Amino acid sequence: MTKNFSFNILPCLVAAAALGLVFVPNLHAQGIVSAEQLRGKKILIVAGEPKNDHPNDDMVVKKHLGSQGYVVTMAKEEDDPAKAAGQDLIIISSTADPREIADKYASASVPVFTWNTVDYPDMKMSGPERHVDFETLDPVQDYARAFTMLYGYFPNVTNPIVHELGIPRSQMFGTGYLLPQAFGWARPAPSASIVVNVEGETTHAGVFTYEKGATMYGGFVAPARRVGFYLSDATFHYLTAVHGEAERDANLSQWWVSLKLFDASIRWALSPAVRPEAYDPQALKTKLASVAKGKKLLFVRRLNTPEGEESDDHISEHFKDLGFTVTEADQSQPDTMADGQDFVVLSATSSKYKLSNKYRDVKVPLMCLEGLSADSLKMANRHRFVDYGEHGEARESEDPPEAYLEIVGSYHTMAAGLRPGYVKFIKEADVLKWAMPLPSAIIIATLPNSFHERAIFGYEKGAAMADEFVAPARRSMIPVDNPAFDDLTPEGHTLFDAVTLWTISSPPN
Amino acid sequence: MHPTLKIVGAFLIGLLSAAGAVAGAAAQTYKVIGQYMLPGSAAHGLAVDSISRRLFVAGDGGIVVLDADTGATLGTIQLKDAQDVLLIPVMKGEERAASTMGFATGNGTVVTFSPEGMKVTASVKLPTGGASSLCYDDDAKTVAAVSAGGSLAAIDAESGKVVKFWRVGTGAGQIACGTLKHVYVADTAANVVHVLNHGTGKDDGDYPIMTGSKPSGLSLDPKGRRLFVACEDGTVEIIDTDSGFTFIELKAGTGKARETFIWTPQGKGQWKAASFIVQEDGTLTGIRMNAFINYSIGGQYKLTPGLGSVAYDAKTHRLLITSMNAGKPVVLLAGY
Numbered sequence: 001m002t003k004n005f006s007f008n009i010l011p012c013l014v015a016a017a018a019l020g021l022v023f024v025p026n027l028h029a030q031g032i033v034s035a036e037q038l039r040g041k042k043i044l045i046v047a048g049e050p051k052n053d054h055p056n057d058d059m060v061v062k063k064h065l066g067s068q069g070y071v072v073t074m075a076k077e078e079d080d081p082a083k084a085a086g087q088d089l090i091i092i093s094s095t096a097d098p099r100e101i102a103d104k105y106a107s108a109s110v111p112v113f114t115w116n117t118v119d120y121p122d123m124k125m126s127g128p129e130r131h132v133d134f135e136t137l138d139p140v141q142d143y144a145r146a147f148t149m150l151y152g153y154f155p156n157v158t159n160p161i162v163h164e165l166g167i168p169r170s171q172m173f174g175t176g177y178l179l180p181q182a183f184g185w186a187r188p189a190p191s192a193s194i195v196v197n198v199e200g201e202t203t204h205a206g207v208f209t210y211e212k213g214a215t216m217y218g219g220f221v222a223p224a225r226r227v228g229f230y231l232s233d234a235t236f237h238y239l240t241a242v243h244g245e246a247e248r249d250a251n252l253s254q255w256w257v258s259l260k261l262f263d264a265s266i267r268w269a270l271s272p273a274v275r276p277e278a279y280d281p282q283a284l285k286t287k288l289a290s291v292a293k294g295k296k297l298l299f300v301r302r303l304n305t306p307e308g309e310e311s312d313d314h315i316s317e318h319f320k321d322l323g324f325t326v327t328e329a330d331q332s333q334p335d336t337m338a339d340g341q342d343f344v345v346l347s348a349t350s351s352k353y354k355l356s357n358k359y360r361d362v363k364v365p366l367m368c369l370e371g372l373s374a375d376s377l378k379m380a381n382r383h384r385f386v387d388y389g390e391h392g393e394a395r396e397s398e399d400p401p402e403a404y405l406e407i408v409g410s411y412h413t414m415a416a417g418l419r420p421g422y423v424k425f426i427k428e429a430d431v432l433k434w435a436m437p438l439p440s441a442i443i444i445a446t447l448p449n450s451f452h453e454r455a456i457f458g459y460e461k462g463a464a465m466a467d468e469f470v471a472p473a474r475r476s477m478i479p480v481d482n483p484a485f486d487d488l489t490p491e492g493h494t495l496f497d498a499v500t501l502w503t504i505s506s507p508p509n
Numbered sequence: 510m511h512p513t514l515k516i517v518g519a520f521l522i523g524l525l526s527a528a529g530a531v532a533g534a535a536a537q538t539y540k541v542i543g544q545y546m547l548p549g550s551a552a553h554g555l556a557v558d559s560i561s562r563r564l565f566v567a568g569d570g571g572i573v574v575l576d577a578d579t580g581a582t583l584g585t586i587q588l589k590d591a592q593d594v595l596l597i598p599v600m601k602g603e604e605r606a607a608s609t610m611g612f613a614t615g616n617g618t619v620v621t622f623s624p625e626g627m628k629v630t631a632s633v634k635l636p637t638g639g640a641s642s643l644c645y646d647d648d649a650k651t652v653a654a655v656s657a658g659g660s661l662a663a664i665d666a667e668s669g670k671v672v673k674f675w676r677v678g679t680g681a682g683q684i685a686c687g688t689l690k691h692v693y694v695a696d697t698a699a700n701v702v703h704v705l706n707h708g709t710g711k712d713d714g715d716y717p718i719m720t721g722s723k724p725s726g727l728s729l730d731p732k733g734r735r736l737f738v739a740c741e742d743g744t745v746e747i748i749d750t751d752s753g754f755t756f757i758e759l760k761a762g763t764g765k766a767r768e769t770f771i772w773t774p775q776g777k778g779q780w781k782a783a784s785f786i787v788q789e790d791g792t793l794t795g796i797r798m799n800a801f802i803n804y805s806i807g808g809q810y811k812l813t814p815g816l817g818s819v820a821y822d823a824k825t826h827r828l829l830i831t832s833m834n835a836g837k838p839v840v841l842l843a844g845y
Contacts, residue, residue: 245691
């Protein structure tokens with residue numbers, strides 16, 4: 001029998017703030033607080049008992065964190081989770097028996113940083129099946145494969161943790177020092193950010209995070225930030241670092257970067273979580289209008305079309321109402337139409353076949369309403385019905401029509417403050433398209449019961465898209481098929497506005 | 510600062526002592542099997558020419574030259590307060606030949622001498638006084654002289670002439686010449702290993718000492734990629750010089766340390782290679798290479814307190830160690 005654990009430090013913070021005891025930290029790039037500002041933060045490490053015949057690094061981790069100014073306390077796997085009260089971060093070591101700790105800390109309202117891979121399912125950080133949803137790799141059992149774990153890949157340089165490391169582009173790095181080591185990876189839920197993946201598998205995450213409010217496995221909503229890290233019992237001291245002359249060689253200093261990755265991940269976990277604004281369609285519309293005012297929007301559609309024309313007209317009117325200066329272009333016109341524009345929107349009336357590769361390279365934000373264009377826009381790979389597809393299109397889809405989406409990234413601006421879970425997107429079940437974007441994408445909504453079919457998502461400027469194409473500006477996808485704009489529910493309209501707002505807003509830094 | 514852990518050493522010791530038990534024949538027990546008395550009141554660095562069978566020991570009275578097999582004194586090379594001595598290796602085809610040139614340093618001076626004639630042939634003054642050490646860069650054919658007072662000198666090994674002097678932060682510990690003109694210097698006080706460059710005179714960057722304290726002994730494998738750092742608190746850190754990363758930490762003796770790296774120190778079929786560490790507390794430690802990436806404590810032997818420097822006699826497979834015996838300097842012969 002395990003106990004769920006929850007406590008709330010908010011009243012304490014409010015009281016402390018009232019007494020002037022709390023300072024608002026200056027956030028570094030994309031919200032990670034500096035080590036100096038985090039000094040004194042309390043960390044609880046939940047670890048197993050040290051064994052003479054099975055050395056581990058738990059005390060080395062403790063010493064390392066202590067050297068950075070954190071106040072570190074150790075807890076045993078059998079301890080009551082109430083021991084974590086008052087802590088700022090819980091660390092779960094792989095030395096703790098995953099069957100003993102089970103879901104004790106799943107509901108913790110403070111961040112959890114774990115390298116207990118086998119406990120990921122109980123933490124709702126991965127699915128339950130070993131070798132499918134997560135895996136621990138032991139070089140004694142699988143020596144040759146363990147070599148592959150010496151290499152990690154940063155798929156998303158716009159991730160705040162990777163950004164902290166100064167990694168300039170998606171690239172490989174050395175995870176641990178040269179000897180094949182025990183390792184853990186997981187296939188996280190769609191809302192996770194994959195910081196590091198391994199083995200050339202984009203979904204095999206060595207390091208991944210969940211923002212507070214993100215939907216984890218089984219619909220479980222992250223009560224606070226969560227981090228999974230590829231460490232094992234005795235591998236912390238092998239996390240790569242570089243000293244001496246090699247420090248000045250960018251290729252080497254960006255290769256042996258794992259200890260910095262660990263430190264930045266700890267700091268990300270301890271930094272303030274994103275606080276989504278409440279669902280308020282009118283406030284959102286007002287905000288969008290203030291950003292849209294005076295911006296030049298190119299709306300690319302199929303003019304003089306027998307289908308979707310009225311809907312496209314209404315989309316165009318909506319943008320005008322918001323304050324955009326709208327220019328309409330036919331799908332057949334060259335993409336130089338985008339010159340001088342601030343924002344490009346591709347209607348679903350545009351034919352992927354006729355649109356060709358146009359607008360892929362535009363240096364301004366782009367929002368696409370046609371999921372089937374995901375591959376030509378580099379938003380997904382090219383395997384139809386695997387990397388992108390659709391529900392409800394007669395003879396073109398094996399899935400039935402659908403009216404709902406499942407919000408999995410409720411923490412994000414694009415989710416418009418909608419709560420996690422199902423949201424009715426269009427009034428009647430109809431065509432809804434989806435794509436499987438790259439790990440660098442921000443996932444907001446999926447099709448219900450179709451875990452890998454991502455309906456609303458975006459790429460930050462600079463993110464690596466398909467084929468390592470680097471997003472020249474923000475890119476977003478929302479499935480508003482031909483006539484669907486007129487069929488959007490109020491929530492669907494609000495999502496449309498929220499995705500528009502995020503797409504045209506300035507990226508951090 | 511990257512942490513390392515003592516537990517790694519313990520783990521590897523456990524793992525490899527198990528391996529050693531299986532190997533059986535590979536285990537060797539080193540002990541003192543003889544000693545040579547020295548004149549003067551102190552002995553420091555030493556070098557042995559295993560071909561000519563001459564042993565050169567730096568001491569306060571100069572460089573004492575002994576017969577390496579008998580310990581008989583053959584002569585003395587004049588150099589006040591000699592600290593270190595170095596023989597330039599000579600190869601004839603695949604075979605080692607007797608050295609024809611030696612260097613020694615003491616009291617802010619570096620001298621070149623003839624090992625056979627035991628005569629000083631040239632002398633140069635270092636920019637700083639005090640203790641200094643020598644190492645030889647076989648790629649660049651350069652002798653590097655590092656003064657604890659804060660200077661680096663590059664000396665042409667063939668002509669004996671100084672190429673250049675630099676003022677640069679150094680340290681009081683042992684030095685080792687590596688590849689790419691690197692000179693590693695243990696800075697006991699600063700708790701780092703400096704990576705100096707005898708081509709530029711600059712410090713190319715420091716390696717931090719992880720959990721150890723007061724590094725004083727250094728040895729480097731001849732490929733230049735594994736640096737063994739012995740600290741006075743008993744920690745030995747093995748650093749990958751490509752990254753400056755300490756990947757193994759082991760436990761040795763305590764006190765000021767000196768080291769030497771040897772390939773097949775017990776002959777073929779035995780240890781692949783080892784770094785032998787001698788320390789003030791009298792401990793001789795053999796760091797055994799199991800693989801280029803895997804090292805363990807091959808053995809630890811209590812000899813006698815006050816061990817100084819160590820050299821290896823390739824002919825006899827013995828270690829030659831400067832030490833003190835009843836207040837008098839000696840060279841201990843350690844073998845198995």
